Amino acid sequence: VKDLSGLEYCSNLQKLYLHKNSIADISPLASLTTLQMLVLEENAITDISPLASLTNLQTLYLNENSIDDISPLASLTNLQGLSLYSNSIDDISPLVANGGLSDGDSVELSDNPLSDKSLNEYIPQLEERGVEVEWEDTRSYPCEEVVTIPDPALEAAIRTAIGKPTGDLCKSALSKLTQLDVSQRGIIDLTGLEYCTGLKELNLANNEPPWNLTDLEKSELYFNRISDISALSNLTNLTTLHLTWNEISDVSPLSNLTNLTVLTLAFNQIEDISALSSLTELNTLLLGDNQISDISALAALTKLEGLFLLGNQISDITPLSALSNITKLRLDKNTIDDISPLSNLTALTDLDLGLNRIKDISVFANFNQLERLSIGGNQISDVSSLSTLTYLESVNLQSNRITDISSLSNLTNIYYLNLYRNSITDISALSGLTTLSMLFIDANEISDISPLLENSGIDVGDKVGLSDNPLNETTINNYIPQLEERGVEVAY
Structure with a gap:
């Protein structure tokens, strides 16, 4: 026009x-x-x-x-x-x-x-x-202090961020950066980053070499990930910091970063997290897949809403008892047997305690906001405490010692239920769970699946796993074909 x-x-x-x-x-x-x-x-x-x-x-x-x-x-x-x-x-x-x-x-x-x-x-x-x-100040100024950044990958990333492909890097220019993503660049030396004092968001995750390197380059650089984070100690304006997939063991340089609200440190080599006790503004903390056993430093982090501690060596979770604002908690793949310290965490909506040593889940009766629960791979036999958790939408109870599931009959909002590898014989409690779309009851002692026929909500597009059960002839010759006629995908 x-x-x-x-x-x-x-x-x-x-x-x-x-x-x-x-x-x-x-x-x-x-x-x-x-x-x-x-x-x-x-x-x-x-x-x-x-x-x-x-x-x-x-x-x-x-x-x-x-x-x-x-x-x-x-x-x-x-x-x-x-x-x-x-x-x-x-x-x-x-x-x-x-x-x-x-x-x-x-x-x-x-x-x-x-x-x-x-x-x-x-x-x-x-x-x-x-x-x-x-606005952008396009005027030229002499550099009052030139910053040298020895790591070429970090230098390149900073030059891109400030829009200066060549020439001196000025301290003043670095101090104006508020966001920097230097993930997956093969960075091993953070020297120079300490001048980026205006940073609020920093992503240093997964610093192994970029995948477009030759095989030889990969083999030479593969283990070159960040281990020393001392250059971050003065970046006190940071609110978001991502450090996953590195080789960090010492997190003490982070103790001054008291404005942090999001911190990710998963997949490192961390044992001692005592330095994190001062980060009282944290809202989200990821520490999965490290070597942590003592979590007492977390007791002071009362603003936490998301906490991820999977894949560590934790047995005592008492320090979590005061973290009543937590809505998402992952503690799977640890060595926990006592979960009573969680009793005050009534705001929980997402909880994963899979692959621990838990027998008693009576504390769950307090979690009436819970929507997603995963406690597979434990030693649980009594699930009666779930009967009042009517907000539950997804439940994983696989590989436990459950025989009686009558208490699940009230979970009328559930769409995903995994009961694989238990000792269940009677599934009549499932007949009224009409919102179910994925049901896995493989490897139990079930012969009669007529309650699934009575469940009018199990229909086209839904999935039912029945393999490794002693199914009777009526189930095989009559009930399963009827489910399949309704469009249900049945594996048996």
Whole structure:
């Protein structure tokens, strides 16, 4: 589209999208005073004076044009969102003159040749009024302190992040970084990262060499993962830090990072987590697949909502007793036999305790918000405590010592139930669980599956596992074919 003639008659328009065209003349828009949203990005516009009368505009996109004069915008006092990036604007005083731009409004000014006055006076004035201004300082400054980063992979990542492929790396530029993802780059030395003091989010996960290396390069570098994280100790603005899949054993440099809300340290070589006791703002903590046995440091982390400790050497979970805000907890693949310390964790919605040494699950009666439960691979025989957990949607009880499942009859919201490898003979409790779509009762002592026929909810697309049971002839010749006729996928 090049010519907008005729649009002037569309006098009731409220939203107009004209992006990615070849428009230069926008004078036909001058009479469209009901417009609230106008998108004109990626055109050939130089003159925006016709917009001065569009005082109902709330959102205006003018990015990627050839505009240098924005004085017509001074009168658009209802503007809440304004995008002007990639133009030829140096003077933004009309935005300061626009008294409507205030708290909560946003202006995008990046990739413009902004004057010193715009940068040093006008932008700060807008920000003082609560306007969110996005911009880039394109002026050249001498480096007050040059930073040397010995690890080439880390240097390359930082150069990409700050947009400086060559030349000196300045301390001031590094300090302005707020996000940095350097995962899967083969980094082994974090020297220089300590200057990125403005970082709020940092991803250092899985630092083995990139998979596009030759086989020889892989063999030489495969075990070169991060082990020393001392360079992170001063990054006190960090709120998110990912360090999974490395070779870290000492986490003491993290003790100062008290603003952290998310910390992932899974798949490392950590034994001692005492340094984490000071991270009281943590909301999510991943420590799975390490060598941890003592979790007493976690007792102080009362804001935790997600805690993942799978695959460690934990037997005593007493320190978790005060963490009443936890909703997601993984403790599978440990050596736990007593779960009574969890009794106060009544906010739990997701709980995994599989592959431990648990016999008594009476504490579960307190978890009336629980939606997903996995306790396979234990020594459980009594599941009566589950009878009141009516929010349960997914339950894994495989490889236990269960004979009686009558208490499951109340779980009317359940769609996934795994009872594989127990000692169950009677499945009548399942007849009323009409939301079931995946049921695995293989490797039990079941002969009669008529309760599944009575369950009208088990139908097309659902799956039932019955293998390795002493199924009677009626089940094999009558009941299973009836289920299959209903569209159920039966494995037996």
